[in-house]
Amino acid sequence: MGDDILSYNGGVALAMKGKECIAIACDKRYGVQNRTIATNFTKIFQYSDHCFVSFCGLATDVQTVSERLKFRTNLYELREQRKLKPNVLYNMLTNLLYERRFGPYFVFALVVGLDPKTGETFIYDSDNIGAVSDNVNLATVGTASEYIFGLGELFFKPNMNADELFEATSQALLNGVDRDSASGWGAVVYVIEKDKITVRELKGRQD
Amino acid sequence: MDVLNPMTYDAEEDQLRDRTKYSQMDKHLIPVEFQQQPVSTGTTIVAVEYDGGVIIGADTRTSSGTFVMNRFTDKLTQLTDRIFCLRSGSAADTQAIAQVVTYQLDFLSAEMNEPPLVRIAANCVRRMIYQYRDDFLAGMIVAGWDKKLGGQVYSCPLGGLLVRQPVTLGGSGSTYIWGYLDNNYRPNMTQQECYDFVLKGITLAITRDGSSGGCARIAIINKDGVERIDVLGNDLPKVFDL
Numbered sequence: 001m002g003d004d005i006l007s008y009n010g011g012v013a014l015a016m017k018g019k020e021c022i023a024i025a026c027d028k029r030y031g032v033q034n035r036t037i038a039t040n041f042t043k044i045f046q047y048s049d050h051c052f053v054s055f056c057g058l059a060t061d062v063q064t065v066s067e068r069l070k071f072r073t074n075l076y077e078l079r080e081q082r083k084l085k086p087n088v089l090y091n092m093l094t095n096l097l098y099e100r101r102f103g104p105y106f107v108f109a110l111v112v113g114l115d116p117k118t119g120e121t122f123i124y125d126s127d128n129i130g131a132v133s134d135n136v137n138l139a140t141v142g143t144a145s146e147y148i149f150g151l152g153e154l155f156f157k158p159n160m161n162a163d164e165l166f167e168a169t170s171q172a173l174l175n176g177v178d179r180d181s182a183s184g185w186g187a188v189v190y191v192i193e194k195d196k197i198t199v200r201e202l203k204g205r206q207d
Numbered sequence: 208m209d210v211l212n213p214m215t216y217d218a219e220e221d222q223l224r225d226r227t228k229y230s231q232m233d234k235h236l237i238p239v240e241f242q243q244q245p246v247s248t249g250t251t252i253v254a255v256e257y258d259g260g261v262i263i264g265a266d267t268r269t270s271s272g273t274f275v276m277n278r279f280t281d282k283l284t285q286l287t288d289r290i291f292c293l294r295s296g297s298a299a300d301t302q303a304i305a306q307v308v309t310y311q312l313d314f315l316s317a318e319m320n321e322p323p324l325v326r327i328a329a330n331c332v333r334r335m336i337y338q339y340r341d342d343f344l345a346g347m348i349v350a351g352w353d354k355k356l357g358g359q360v361y362s363c364p365l366g367g368l369l370v371r372q373p374v375t376l377g378g379s380g381s382t383y384i385w386g387y388l389d390n391n392y393r394p395n396m397t398q399q400e401c402y403d404f405v406l407k408g409i410t411l412a413i414t415r416d417g418s419s420g421g422c423a424r425i426a427i428i429n430k431d432g433v434e435r436i437d438v439l440g441n442d443l444p445k446v447f448d449l
Contacts, residue, residue, distance in 0.1 A: 004239075007273050010417070034249070034379060034417040039448070143273055181249075181417040182273045205440055206448075207268070207413045207420030 005106050006057050006128075008033060010182025011043055012142030013054035014152060014173050015112045018165035020119035021193045024112045025173045026054050027142075028186040039185040039206070047073050048084040050114040050192055053093065056142035057107035057128065065105050069093055086113020086122040090132070097130035104128050108141035116194045144183045148176030166191050166200070174204050223297055223344045246271045249418025250282060251380030252293035253408050254350040254360040255392075256373045257401045260429030261350040261358040264405040265293055266380065266413050267421030278421045283435070287312050289428055290328045290351030295378035296365075297344040304335050304345055325351040329361035329369055337367025346377050352428050380412030380419035387411055398427065403444075410443045 013026035030041030044054045045066045053069065055062040072092055073084055090111045097105060106128055113122040125139040126132065133139070138156050140148045155168035170189050177184035187202040249270055254263045265282040268275055284292050284305045290312070294301035308331045312323045329349040336345055350360040362368070362375045374392050376384060387408055396404065402425065409423045423438040 010273070031417060035383075036415050036417060178278060179275045180273055181268070181270050181275055181420065205420070207266075207440070 006108075007143045007182050009057070009059040009062075010143050010180070011041075011056045011059075011062075012140065012144040012148060012173070012177060012180070012183040013043055013056050013110050014140045014148050014169060014176075015054070015110050015123045015125075015138070016152060016156060016165060016169045016172075017121045017123055017137045018160040018162060020114070020121065021160075021162045021165055021191060022112045022114050022121050022123065023165045023169040023189060023191045024052050024054055024110065025169050025187055025189040026056070027144075027173070027177055027183045028188060029183055030059060031182065034181075036185060042188050044188065044190060045070070047089055048086075048113070050116055050197075051084055051086050051089050052112050052190060052192065053089065054110040054112075054141070055107040056110075056145075057105075061105040061107045065096070065107050065109075069096060072096065085115070086111060086124075089113065090122075090124045090126075094126055094130035094132055097126065097128060101129050108145075110139055110141050112192070114192050114194065119194055142183060144177050144180035147179045148172050151176050162191050162193055162198070166198075170200075170202055174202060178205060246276055246298045249380075249416075250295045250378035251384070251409055251412035251416060251419040252282060252295050252348055252377040253381075253384075253405045254293060254348045254375055255396075255401045255405055256350075256358045256360050257396055257398055259358060259398070260352050260427060261360055262398070262401045262405050262425065262427050263291055263293055263348070263350045263360075264409050264423055264425040265378075266409055266419040267424055268419055269298055270418055273417075275420070280421070281424060283424055283426050285309075285433075286328050286349070287316065287323060287351070289322060289353065289430075289433065290325055290349065291426060291428060291433075292328075292332060293348040293350070293377065295346045300343045300345045301347060304332060304343070304347065307335060308332050322353065324353045324355055325349065325359040325361065326356075326371075329363060329371075333361075333363045333367055333369040336363055336365070340365075340367050348375055348377050350428065352430060354430075358429065376408070378419070380409075380416035383415040384408045384412050402427065406438060407444055407446075411446055413443070414446055 015024040026043040028039050030038040109126040111124045138152045151172040186204050189200045191198045252265045267279045269277040269280045282294050311331050315323050346364045352358050361371050413419045425436045427434040
Protein backbone atom coordinates (compact mmCIF):
# COMPACT_ATOMS: atom_id res chain seq x y z
CA MET A 1 0.00 0.00 0.00
CA GLY A 2 2.96 2.34 0.05
CA ASP A 3 4.01 4.46 3.00
CA ASP A 4 1.39 7.14 2.42
CA ILE A 5 0.09 8.05 5.86
CA LEU A 6 -3.29 9.15 4.56
CA SER A 7 -3.99 5.68 3.16
CA TYR A 8 -2.69 3.80 6.22
CA ASN A 9 -6.21 3.27 7.56
CA GLY A 10 -8.22 4.11 4.45
CA GLY A 11 -11.78 5.40 4.37
CA VAL A 12 -13.89 7.74 2.33
CA ALA A 13 -16.79 10.17 2.66
CA LEU A 14 -19.10 11.96 0.26
CA ALA A 15 -21.60 14.80 0.60
CA MET A 16 -24.19 15.95 -1.90
CA LYS A 17 -26.79 18.73 -1.96
CA GLY A 18 -30.44 18.48 -2.82
CA LYS A 19 -33.44 20.79 -2.58
CA GLU A 20 -33.59 21.77 1.10
CA CYS A 21 -31.84 18.53 1.97
CA ILE A 22 -28.30 17.23 2.28
CA ALA A 23 -26.81 13.77 2.19
CA ILE A 24 -23.53 12.74 3.77
CA ALA A 25 -22.20 9.21 3.49
CA CYS A 26 -19.09 7.34 4.56
CA ASP A 27 -17.75 3.81 4.42
CA LYS A 28 -17.36 1.68 7.54
CA ARG A 29 -13.96 0.08 7.17
CA TYR A 30 -11.29 0.21 9.83
CA GLY A 31 -8.09 -1.41 8.59
CA VAL A 32 -4.35 -1.28 8.93
CA GLN A 33 -2.82 -1.18 5.45
CA ASN A 34 -3.95 -4.45 3.84
CA ARG A 35 -5.71 -5.94 6.83
CA THR A 36 -9.35 -5.13 7.63
CA ILE A 37 -9.89 -5.14 11.37
CA ALA A 38 -13.46 -3.90 11.83
CA THR A 39 -16.41 -2.91 9.69
CA ASN A 40 -18.25 -0.67 12.12
CA PHE A 41 -15.97 2.39 12.05
CA THR A 42 -18.19 5.22 10.83
CA LYS A 43 -16.54 8.54 10.23
CA ILE A 44 -19.51 10.90 10.54
CA PHE A 45 -20.05 12.93 13.72
CA GLN A 46 -22.93 15.19 14.72
CA TYR A 47 -22.25 18.58 16.26
CA SER A 48 -25.63 20.25 16.22
CA ASP A 49 -29.22 19.48 15.24
CA HIS A 50 -28.45 19.77 11.54
CA CYS A 51 -24.65 19.95 11.39
CA PHE A 52 -22.50 16.96 10.61
CA VAL A 53 -18.80 16.55 10.00
CA SER A 54 -16.95 13.66 8.44
CA PHE A 55 -13.23 13.07 8.91
CA CYS A 56 -11.16 10.76 6.68
CA GLY A 57 -7.52 9.85 7.02
CA LEU A 58 -5.46 8.47 9.87
CA ALA A 59 -7.92 6.81 12.26
CA THR A 60 -6.29 8.06 15.43
CA ASP A 61 -6.56 11.63 14.16
CA VAL A 62 -10.18 11.04 13.08
CA GLN A 63 -10.98 10.20 16.70
CA THR A 64 -8.82 12.95 18.22
CA VAL A 65 -9.93 15.78 15.96
CA SER A 66 -13.61 14.85 16.29
CA GLU A 67 -13.30 14.84 20.08
CA ARG A 68 -11.32 18.08 20.24
CA LEU A 69 -13.86 19.77 17.99
CA LYS A 70 -16.64 18.48 20.22
CA PHE A 71 -14.91 20.07 23.19
CA ARG A 72 -14.84 23.45 21.47
CA THR A 73 -18.44 23.21 20.23
CA ASN A 74 -19.65 22.23 23.70
CA LEU A 75 -18.03 25.32 25.18
CA TYR A 76 -19.50 27.47 22.39
CA GLU A 77 -23.01 26.19 23.16
CA LEU A 78 -22.56 26.80 26.87
CA ARG A 79 -21.26 30.33 26.43
CA GLU A 80 -23.58 31.43 23.60
CA GLN A 81 -26.63 29.47 24.81
CA ARG A 82 -27.53 28.54 21.27
CA LYS A 83 -26.81 25.78 18.78
CA LEU A 84 -24.07 26.03 16.17
CA LYS A 85 -24.61 27.12 12.62
CA PRO A 86 -22.76 25.21 9.85
CA ASN A 87 -20.51 28.07 8.78
CA VAL A 88 -19.46 28.71 12.39
CA LEU A 89 -18.65 25.03 12.86
CA TYR A 90 -16.61 25.12 9.68
CA ASN A 91 -14.65 28.12 10.87
CA MET A 92 -13.92 26.45 14.20
CA LEU A 93 -12.70 23.34 12.44
CA THR A 94 -10.38 25.11 10.01
CA ASN A 95 -9.00 27.14 12.89
CA LEU A 96 -8.37 23.96 14.89
CA LEU A 97 -6.54 22.43 11.95
CA TYR A 98 -4.44 25.49 11.13
CA GLU A 99 -3.24 25.71 14.73
CA ARG A 100 -1.24 22.62 13.85
CA ARG A 101 0.02 24.03 10.54
CA PHE A 102 3.59 22.71 10.88
CA GLY A 103 2.78 19.43 12.60
CA PRO A 104 -0.63 18.70 11.16
CA TYR A 105 -3.35 16.19 11.86
CA PHE A 106 -3.66 13.69 9.02
CA VAL A 107 -7.36 14.08 8.36
CA PHE A 108 -9.34 15.70 5.59
CA ALA A 109 -12.76 17.00 6.62
CA LEU A 110 -16.23 17.48 5.18
CA VAL A 111 -18.67 19.81 6.96
CA VAL A 112 -22.36 19.71 6.01
CA GLY A 113 -25.32 21.58 7.43
CA LEU A 114 -28.83 22.75 6.88
CA ASP A 115 -30.64 25.83 8.19
CA PRO A 116 -34.01 24.42 9.37
CA LYS A 117 -35.79 27.78 9.05
CA THR A 118 -34.72 28.81 5.57
CA GLY A 119 -33.78 25.42 4.11
CA GLU A 120 -30.41 26.77 3.04
CA THR A 121 -27.84 24.01 2.50
CA PHE A 122 -24.11 24.03 3.21
CA ILE A 123 -21.34 21.71 2.14
CA TYR A 124 -17.74 22.68 2.83
CA ASP A 125 -14.58 20.65 2.64
CA SER A 126 -11.17 21.14 4.12
CA ASP A 127 -7.70 19.70 3.68
CA ASN A 128 -5.64 18.70 6.68
CA ILE A 129 -4.31 22.18 7.40
CA GLY A 130 -7.60 24.03 7.26
CA ALA A 131 -7.86 25.38 3.72
CA VAL A 132 -11.35 26.86 3.31
CA SER A 133 -13.57 26.02 0.39
CA ASP A 134 -16.69 27.57 -1.09
CA ASN A 135 -20.14 26.21 -0.38
CA VAL A 136 -20.18 23.45 -3.02
CA ASN A 137 -22.76 21.04 -4.44
CA LEU A 138 -20.63 17.95 -4.08
CA ALA A 139 -17.54 17.10 -2.08
CA THR A 140 -15.57 13.96 -1.29
CA VAL A 141 -12.61 13.15 0.95
CA GLY A 142 -10.59 10.02 1.51
CA THR A 143 -8.58 7.39 -0.34
CA ALA A 144 -11.27 6.73 -2.95
CA SER A 145 -12.28 10.39 -3.30
CA GLU A 146 -11.30 10.67 -6.98
CA TYR A 147 -13.33 7.62 -7.97
CA ILE A 148 -16.37 8.81 -6.05
CA PHE A 149 -16.07 12.35 -7.42
CA GLY A 150 -16.42 11.07 -10.96
CA LEU A 151 -19.53 9.07 -10.15
CA GLY A 152 -20.94 11.88 -8.00
CA GLU A 153 -20.65 14.37 -10.85
CA LEU A 154 -22.43 11.90 -13.07
CA PHE A 155 -25.36 11.24 -10.73
CA PHE A 156 -25.78 14.76 -9.39
CA LYS A 157 -28.73 16.83 -10.58
CA PRO A 158 -29.67 20.21 -9.10
CA ASN A 159 -32.69 20.34 -6.76
CA MET A 160 -33.10 16.63 -6.11
CA ASN A 161 -35.61 15.54 -3.48
CA ALA A 162 -34.56 13.43 -0.50
CA ASP A 163 -35.14 10.03 -2.14
CA GLU A 164 -33.30 10.88 -5.36
CA LEU A 165 -30.51 12.37 -3.30
CA PHE A 166 -30.18 9.20 -1.24
CA GLU A 167 -30.00 7.06 -4.38
CA ALA A 168 -27.42 9.26 -6.07
CA THR A 169 -25.21 9.46 -2.98
CA SER A 170 -25.31 5.79 -2.13
CA GLN A 171 -24.71 4.62 -5.71
CA ALA A 172 -21.77 7.00 -6.13
CA LEU A 173 -20.21 5.79 -2.87
CA LEU A 174 -20.82 2.06 -3.22
CA ASN A 175 -19.56 1.85 -6.77
CA GLY A 176 -16.63 4.21 -6.24
CA VAL A 177 -15.21 2.20 -3.33
CA ASP A 178 -15.12 -0.91 -5.53
CA ARG A 179 -12.02 0.56 -7.14
CA ASP A 180 -10.22 1.20 -3.86
CA SER A 181 -8.86 -1.59 -1.70
CA ALA A 182 -8.64 0.62 1.41
CA SER A 183 -12.33 1.58 1.61
CA GLY A 184 -15.67 -0.11 1.57
CA TRP A 185 -17.01 -2.97 3.66
CA GLY A 186 -20.39 -1.26 4.06
CA ALA A 187 -21.60 2.32 4.18
CA VAL A 188 -23.82 4.61 6.22
CA VAL A 189 -25.83 7.45 4.66
CA TYR A 190 -27.37 10.37 6.54
CA VAL A 191 -30.08 12.33 4.70
CA ILE A 192 -30.74 15.60 6.50
CA GLU A 193 -33.98 17.46 5.87
CA LYS A 194 -35.63 20.41 7.63
CA ASP A 195 -37.81 18.27 9.84
CA LYS A 196 -36.01 14.93 10.05
CA ILE A 197 -32.73 13.08 9.65
CA THR A 198 -32.75 9.61 8.11
CA VAL A 199 -29.86 7.24 8.72
CA ARG A 200 -29.51 4.20 6.49
CA GLU A 201 -26.85 1.50 6.71
CA LEU A 202 -25.91 -0.12 3.42
CA LYS A 203 -24.45 -3.61 3.15
CA GLY A 204 -22.37 -3.39 -0.02
CA ARG A 205 -19.52 -5.66 -1.10
CA GLN A 206 -17.53 -7.01 1.81
CA ASP A 207 -14.23 -7.08 -0.02
CA MET B 208 11.20 0.34 14.13
CA ASP B 209 9.38 2.11 11.34
CA VAL B 210 6.14 3.45 12.76
CA LEU B 211 4.77 4.57 9.42
CA ASN B 212 5.65 1.33 7.71
CA PRO B 213 5.28 -1.60 10.07
CA MET B 214 5.65 -5.13 8.72
CA THR B 215 2.02 -6.00 8.42
CA TYR B 216 1.80 -7.73 5.09
CA ASP B 217 3.58 -10.50 3.34
CA ALA B 218 7.10 -10.63 1.97
CA GLU B 219 6.13 -10.49 -1.69
CA GLU B 220 4.28 -7.22 -1.38
CA ASP B 221 6.94 -5.62 0.77
CA GLN B 222 9.85 -6.56 -1.49
CA LEU B 223 7.89 -5.61 -4.55
CA ARG B 224 7.55 -2.08 -3.29
CA ASP B 225 11.18 -1.73 -2.30
CA ARG B 226 12.58 -3.32 -5.44
CA THR B 227 10.77 -1.08 -7.84
CA LYS B 228 11.88 2.17 -6.26
CA TYR B 229 14.34 3.01 -8.98
CA SER B 230 15.80 5.90 -7.13
CA GLN B 231 15.24 7.43 -3.73
CA MET B 232 15.07 10.81 -5.51
CA ASP B 233 11.88 9.73 -7.34
CA LYS B 234 9.94 10.43 -4.20
CA HIS B 235 11.02 14.07 -4.27
CA LEU B 236 11.13 14.71 -8.02
CA ILE B 237 7.87 13.12 -9.13
CA PRO B 238 4.57 14.51 -7.84
CA VAL B 239 2.76 11.98 -5.72
CA GLU B 240 -0.16 11.62 -8.16
CA PHE B 241 2.20 10.20 -10.79
CA GLN B 242 4.10 7.84 -8.52
CA GLN B 243 2.48 4.62 -9.61
CA GLN B 244 2.79 1.54 -7.48
CA PRO B 245 3.72 -1.63 -9.35
CA VAL B 246 0.83 -3.80 -10.41
CA SER B 247 0.58 -6.86 -8.24
CA THR B 248 -1.92 -9.64 -7.97
CA GLY B 249 -1.93 -9.18 -4.18
CA THR B 250 -4.15 -12.09 -3.90
CA THR B 251 -5.52 -15.27 -2.39
CA ILE B 252 -4.87 -18.56 -4.17
CA VAL B 253 -5.86 -22.02 -2.95
CA ALA B 254 -5.25 -25.48 -4.37
CA VAL B 255 -6.44 -28.83 -3.03
CA GLU B 256 -5.95 -32.44 -4.22
CA TYR B 257 -8.77 -34.92 -4.02
CA ASP B 258 -9.15 -38.47 -5.21
CA GLY B 259 -9.32 -38.12 -8.98
CA GLY B 260 -8.15 -34.55 -9.49
CA VAL B 261 -7.52 -31.12 -8.02
CA ILE B 262 -9.63 -28.09 -7.20
CA ILE B 263 -8.01 -24.67 -7.52
CA GLY B 264 -9.40 -21.26 -6.71
CA ALA B 265 -8.44 -17.59 -6.58
CA ASP B 266 -9.97 -14.17 -5.96
CA THR B 267 -10.26 -11.68 -8.84
CA ARG B 268 -8.57 -8.46 -7.74
CA THR B 269 -5.45 -6.89 -9.31
CA SER B 270 -4.28 -3.77 -7.53
CA SER B 271 -1.70 -1.06 -8.06
CA GLY B 272 -1.09 0.27 -4.56
CA THR B 273 -4.62 0.88 -3.31
CA PHE B 274 -6.14 1.38 -6.76
CA VAL B 275 -8.00 -1.66 -8.03
CA MET B 276 -6.90 -2.04 -11.64
CA ASN B 277 -9.00 -5.06 -12.45
CA ARG B 278 -12.00 -6.31 -10.46
CA PHE B 279 -12.47 -9.51 -12.39
CA THR B 280 -8.98 -10.82 -13.17
CA ASP B 281 -8.42 -14.40 -14.15
CA LYS B 282 -5.55 -15.69 -12.03
CA LEU B 283 -6.10 -19.30 -13.09
CA THR B 284 -3.77 -19.52 -16.06
CA GLN B 285 -3.89 -22.60 -18.22
CA LEU B 286 -0.49 -24.13 -19.04
CA THR B 287 -1.74 -27.27 -20.81
CA ASP B 288 -5.04 -29.13 -21.22
CA ARG B 289 -5.00 -30.49 -17.68
CA ILE B 290 -2.43 -28.27 -15.91
CA PHE B 291 -3.11 -24.82 -14.48
CA CYS B 292 -0.98 -22.37 -12.57
CA LEU B 293 -2.13 -19.88 -9.94
CA ARG B 294 -0.27 -16.57 -9.92
CA SER B 295 0.62 -14.28 -7.01
CA GLY B 296 3.15 -11.49 -6.69
CA SER B 297 4.09 -9.15 -9.51
CA ALA B 298 1.53 -9.41 -12.31
CA ALA B 299 4.14 -8.80 -15.01
CA ASP B 300 6.57 -11.41 -13.70
CA THR B 301 4.00 -14.16 -13.29
CA GLN B 302 2.45 -13.50 -16.68
CA ALA B 303 5.88 -13.71 -18.31
CA ILE B 304 6.66 -16.98 -16.52
CA ALA B 305 3.32 -18.50 -17.48
CA GLN B 306 3.82 -17.53 -21.11
CA VAL B 307 7.31 -19.04 -21.33
CA VAL B 308 6.32 -22.24 -19.51
CA THR B 309 3.26 -22.69 -21.75
CA TYR B 310 5.57 -22.61 -24.75
CA GLN B 311 8.06 -25.00 -23.14
CA LEU B 312 5.33 -27.52 -22.29
CA ASP B 313 3.80 -27.27 -25.72
CA PHE B 314 7.17 -28.07 -27.26
CA LEU B 315 7.73 -30.91 -24.78
CA SER B 316 4.39 -32.51 -25.52
CA ALA B 317 5.21 -32.46 -29.23
CA GLU B 318 8.57 -34.13 -28.51
CA MET B 319 7.17 -36.81 -26.16
CA ASN B 320 3.89 -37.26 -28.04
CA GLU B 321 1.92 -37.27 -24.80
CA PRO B 322 0.65 -34.63 -22.39
CA PRO B 323 3.34 -33.42 -19.97
CA LEU B 324 3.32 -34.50 -16.33
CA VAL B 325 2.29 -31.97 -13.66
CA ARG B 326 5.67 -32.43 -12.00
CA ILE B 327 7.42 -31.39 -15.21
CA ALA B 328 5.29 -28.25 -15.51
CA ALA B 329 6.00 -27.37 -11.88
CA ASN B 330 9.70 -27.85 -12.49
CA CYS B 331 9.65 -25.52 -15.50
CA VAL B 332 8.02 -22.83 -13.36
CA ARG B 333 10.36 -23.46 -10.46
CA ARG B 334 13.45 -23.34 -12.69
CA MET B 335 12.49 -19.90 -14.01
CA ILE B 336 11.80 -18.52 -10.56
CA TYR B 337 15.06 -19.92 -9.20
CA GLN B 338 17.17 -18.75 -12.12
CA TYR B 339 15.93 -15.19 -11.81
CA ARG B 340 15.36 -15.27 -8.08
CA ASP B 341 17.02 -11.89 -7.52
CA ASP B 342 14.82 -10.19 -10.10
CA PHE B 343 11.45 -11.93 -10.08
CA LEU B 344 8.77 -11.54 -7.47
CA ALA B 345 6.58 -14.53 -8.20
CA GLY B 346 4.86 -17.03 -5.95
CA MET B 347 3.08 -19.66 -8.01
CA ILE B 348 1.10 -22.83 -7.48
CA VAL B 349 1.03 -25.42 -10.25
CA ALA B 350 -1.82 -27.92 -10.09
CA GLY B 351 -3.35 -30.41 -12.47
CA TRP B 352 -4.05 -33.97 -13.41
CA ASP B 353 -1.94 -36.48 -15.31
CA LYS B 354 -2.24 -40.17 -16.10
CA LYS B 355 0.72 -41.26 -13.98
CA LEU B 356 0.00 -39.78 -10.55
CA GLY B 357 -3.52 -38.36 -10.84
CA GLY B 358 -4.27 -35.01 -9.19
CA GLN B 359 -1.22 -33.13 -7.87
CA VAL B 360 -0.53 -29.73 -6.33
CA TYR B 361 2.96 -28.24 -6.34
CA SER B 362 3.96 -25.06 -4.58
CA CYS B 363 6.65 -22.81 -6.14
CA PRO B 364 7.12 -19.88 -3.79
CA LEU B 365 9.46 -16.88 -3.94
CA GLY B 366 13.05 -18.18 -3.90
CA GLY B 367 12.59 -21.14 -6.22
CA LEU B 368 11.47 -23.99 -3.96
CA LEU B 369 9.48 -26.87 -5.37
CA VAL B 370 7.42 -29.00 -3.05
CA ARG B 371 4.39 -31.20 -3.58
CA GLN B 372 1.62 -30.70 -1.03
CA PRO B 373 -1.91 -32.11 -0.72
CA VAL B 374 -3.22 -28.61 -0.04
CA THR B 375 -1.57 -25.25 -0.25
CA LEU B 376 -2.30 -21.50 -0.11
CA GLY B 377 -0.57 -18.49 -1.58
CA GLY B 378 -0.70 -14.74 -1.87
CA SER B 379 -1.16 -11.95 0.66
CA GLY B 380 -4.66 -13.12 1.61
CA SER B 381 -3.44 -16.60 2.48
CA THR B 382 -2.11 -15.38 5.84
CA TYR B 383 -5.70 -14.98 7.03
CA ILE B 384 -6.76 -18.51 6.20
CA TRP B 385 -3.90 -20.79 7.30
CA GLY B 386 -5.78 -21.25 10.56
CA TYR B 387 -8.95 -22.08 8.66
CA LEU B 388 -7.00 -24.64 6.62
CA ASP B 389 -5.44 -26.26 9.70
CA ASN B 390 -8.85 -26.53 11.29
CA ASN B 391 -10.96 -27.63 8.33
CA TYR B 392 -8.80 -29.60 5.93
CA ARG B 393 -8.94 -33.38 6.21
CA PRO B 394 -7.28 -35.82 3.81
CA ASN B 395 -9.57 -37.84 1.49
CA MET B 396 -12.37 -35.29 1.18
CA THR B 397 -14.92 -35.69 -1.60
CA GLN B 398 -15.04 -33.33 -4.57
CA GLN B 399 -17.95 -31.35 -3.11
CA GLU B 400 -16.25 -31.00 0.28
CA CYS B 401 -13.06 -29.75 -1.38
CA TYR B 402 -15.04 -27.25 -3.47
CA ASP B 403 -16.79 -25.88 -0.37
CA PHE B 404 -13.47 -25.71 1.46
CA VAL B 405 -11.80 -23.72 -1.35
CA LEU B 406 -14.76 -21.36 -1.79
CA LYS B 407 -15.11 -20.67 1.94
CA GLY B 408 -11.37 -20.06 2.27
CA ILE B 409 -11.32 -17.54 -0.56
CA THR B 410 -14.39 -15.78 0.85
CA LEU B 411 -12.81 -15.47 4.30
CA ALA B 412 -9.61 -14.07 2.83
CA ILE B 413 -11.50 -11.60 0.59
CA THR B 414 -13.33 -10.28 3.66
CA ARG B 415 -10.15 -9.58 5.60
CA ASP B 416 -7.44 -8.81 3.02
CA GLY B 417 -7.49 -5.46 1.27
CA SER B 418 -5.47 -6.78 -1.67
CA SER B 419 -7.96 -9.59 -2.34
CA GLY B 420 -11.48 -9.01 -3.50
CA GLY B 421 -14.06 -9.28 -6.22
CA CYS B 422 -15.41 -12.72 -6.95
CA ALA B 423 -14.07 -16.25 -6.67
CA ARG B 424 -12.92 -18.20 -9.70
CA ILE B 425 -12.68 -21.97 -9.20
CA ALA B 426 -11.58 -24.75 -11.52
CA ILE B 427 -12.07 -28.50 -11.06
CA ILE B 428 -9.46 -30.50 -13.00
CA ASN B 429 -9.75 -34.24 -13.41
CA LYS B 430 -9.35 -36.87 -16.11
CA ASP B 431 -12.56 -35.79 -17.81
CA GLY B 432 -11.42 -32.22 -18.30
CA VAL B 433 -11.56 -28.81 -16.69
CA GLU B 434 -14.74 -27.35 -15.22
CA ARG B 435 -14.56 -23.61 -14.52
CA ILE B 436 -16.92 -21.97 -12.09
CA ASP B 437 -17.15 -18.24 -11.38
CA VAL B 438 -18.86 -17.45 -8.09
CA LEU B 439 -20.01 -13.84 -8.17
CA GLY B 440 -20.08 -11.51 -5.16
CA ASN B 441 -23.57 -12.11 -3.83
CA ASP B 442 -23.30 -15.87 -4.30
CA LEU B 443 -20.27 -16.18 -2.04
CA PRO B 444 -20.99 -18.11 1.20
CA LYS B 445 -21.98 -16.04 4.22
CA VAL B 446 -19.26 -15.49 6.75
CA PHE B 447 -19.39 -13.75 10.12
CA ASP B 448 -20.35 -10.11 9.70
CA LEU B 449 -17.52 -8.09 11.25
